[in-house]
Amino acid sequence: MLVRSLLSTAMVSTMLLGGSSPSPKTSSVAATVDAADGPEFAADKQLEFPVKYREWTYVGSGVDMSYTLKEEAADHSTFNTVFVNPSSYREFMKTGTWPDGTALVLENRVAVHGGERQASLNKHGLTQTNEVTGLEVHVKNAFLPGGWGFYAFDNKKSAKIIPQAASCYSCHQQHAAVDTTFVQFYPTLMEVANEKKILSKAYSDEMGKAAK
Ligand code: HEC
Numbered sequence: 001m002l003v004r005s006l007l008s009t010a011m012v013s014t015m016l017l018g019g020s021s022p023s024p025k026t027s028s029v030a031a032t033v034d035a036a037d038g039p040e041f042a043a044d045k046q047l048e049f050p051v052k053y054r055e056w057t058y059v060g061s062g063v064d065m066s067y068t069l070k071e072e073a074a075d076h077s078t079f080n081t082v083f084v085n086p087s088s089y090r091e092f093m094k095t096g097t098w099p100d101g102t103a104l105v106l107e108n109r110v111a112v113h114g115g116e117r118q119a120s121l122n123k124h125g126l127t128q129t130n131e132v133t134g135l136e137v138h139v140k141n142a143f144l145p146g147g148w149g150f151y152a153f154d155n156k157k158s159a160k161i162i163p164q165a166a167s168c169y170s171c172h173q174q175h176a177a178v179d180t181t182f183v184q185f186y187p188t189l190m191e192v193a194n195e196k197k198i199l200s201k202a203y204s205d206e207m208g209k210a211a212k
Contacts, residue, residue, distance in 0.1 A: 108134035
């Protein structure tokens with residue numbers, strides 16, 4: 001049995017196609033949350049693999065981001081790219097709040113320099129490859145302790161919640177700009193966060209310190 005975590009407000013949009021149509025407009029019934037676009041939990045509360053995340057809204061990416069000063073031992077570069085379910089993106093852009101049922105996916109993908117591997121045309125910069133080396137999900141749901149949970153997938157089926165004592169939770173709490181999410185690295189969201197003045201105290205203090 002699947003437990004849907006989102007409100008079931010259906011988004012109905014009708015495209016009228018064809019030259020003979022009396023109205024070529026797209027009409028849509030207003031909806032705040034799209035019923036089918038968020039994370040799904042199995043009956044045992046494991047998170048189902050978000051199969052459609054590549055259809056979600058892209059919010060930002062980094063290359064070789066590292067949280068420590070020491071050099072990573074990897075023999076290749078990594079793109080980390082973040083996606084969020086579209087209805088939650090729209091809600092954040094409007095209100096600056098992540099609704100219950102938000103899921104942000106962090107995908108790590110091997111990157112190569114032109115010349116390192118056969119990549120058509122590219123001679124210098126980095127491009128992404130098909131090799132996904134990590135898939136982590138950050139989910140907001142009222143049934144989770146603290147309201148948010150982290151999951152790391154090593155298969156395309158389901159993942160257990162990472163326990164609260166893990167460093168995922170403390171680092172995100174201590175450094176993320178909005179509601180434990182790293183909005184400071186997602187430019188379109190950061191514009192909204194600045195405008196609405198919803199930056200976390202932890203982040204503001206950190207930036208205040210950095211400015212001195
Ligand atoms: C030392 C700090 C730190 C730790 C520990 C950490 N993260 Fe993050 N996380 C970040 C930063 C910085 C970003 C944003 C930048 C990026 O990678 O795109 C991020 C982004 C994310 C995102 C994208 C959504 C969001 O919340 O912004 C997910 C999902 C995520 N991390 C999962 C995890 C998981 C799972 C763990 C634990 C296994 C973890 N993180 C541990 C710093 C951390």
